[in-house]
Amino acid sequence: MKTSEIVAVGAGAVVGAQLVMAAVRTSNSVLRPPGAKDEGDFLSKCIKCGKCIEACPYGALHVTGDMIGSAVGTPTLDVRNQACRLCEDLPCIAACPTGALCELDNRRDVRMGLAVINRDLCIAVKALRCEVCYRACPLIDEAIHIEYKMREGDAIHSVFEPVIDEDKCTGCGLCVERCVVDNPEIAIRIVRDRDEAKRLIAAEKDKVLEAYRLAETWGSNPDEYERKGGSGPRDMSKPQA
Ligand code: SF4
Ligand code: SF4
Ligand code: SF4
Numbered sequence: 001m002k003t004s005e006i007v008a009v010g011a012g013a014v015v016g017a018q019l020v021m022a023a024v025r026t027s028n029s030v031l032r033p034p035g036a037k038d039e040g041d042f043l044s045k046c047i048k049c050g051k052c053i054e055a056c057p058y059g060a061l062h063v064t065g066d067m068i069g070s071a072v073g074t075p076t077l078d079v080r081n082q083a084c085r086l087c088e089d090l091p092c093i094a095a096c097p098t099g100a101l102c103e104l105d106n107r108r109d110v111r112m113g114l115a116v117i118n119r120d121l122c123i124a125v126k127a128l129r130c131e132v133c134y135r136a137c138p139l140i141d142e143a144i145h146i147e148y149k150m151r152e153g154d155a156i157h158s159v160f161e162p163v164i165d166e167d168k169c170t171g172c173g174l175c176v177e178r179c180v181v182d183n184p185e186i187a188i189r190i191v192r193d194r195d196e197a198k199r200l201i202a203a204e205k206d207k208v209l210e211a212y213r214l215a216e217t218w219g220s221n222p223d224e225y226e227r228k229g230g231s232g233p234r235d236m237s238k239p240q241a
Helices: 003-027 039-045 051-055 091-095 132-136 174-178 194-220 222-227 233-237
Strands: 114-117 144-150 158-164 188-191
Touching: 051 091, 114 158, 114 194, 132 144, 132 174, 174 188, 188 194
Parallel strands: none
Antiparallel strands: 114 188, 144 158
């Protein structure tokens, strides 16, 4: 091979690698079918044949829009529209000819992401009975359970709060598909990066604890409470007219 040809091949490889990297950056948070590993591994193996999409009996998979480079034409999910049903036999994985979707022993091993509940928006946290996400979960009482406690500052009413098990949630998104809250946004979402999701879940717990601490100041110093912009629990602890 001539020097000029070697240079051209090398330049082509660099450009190709850059395109894959750019694609990974833009599609990192996009949900992928069961069996997909990290975005780099998935993009390097998916040949966009669409066989997983054809194999899904629920129409949960579709081709991505708004992607660039090697991410164009790859399969994804819009779980609010149609979540993954966690089929026992995982036909999407069986149909994949390249190993972009890796075989799993059990549907419980699916890791598409991790559900994160926005406790400011979830009506169950505000002491209304809901549990819709809990009942929708195919791994009910494993991936999600209901935590019971008395409502803060209230000796009569209870809170039945859905709590995600960070080790068992598959990220199938059925909870998101069924959530009754969508304004200003859905009260639960799937975060693909599980470490990021765990950080967000921890922040949600702190946020509510802080709100409760703040609520305690309402009785002694309502002006300070107002100034600090208390939310949710404020209404629970505040005496009702
Ligand atoms: S597990 Fe079933 S519902 Fe989920 S993507 Fe695969 S084929 Fe579709
Ligand atoms: S994403 Fe939601 S429905 Fe699916 S396993 Fe996790 S908690 Fe259950
Ligand atoms: S369905 Fe939505 S609002 Fe209802 S408990 Fe679940 S996250 Fe909260």
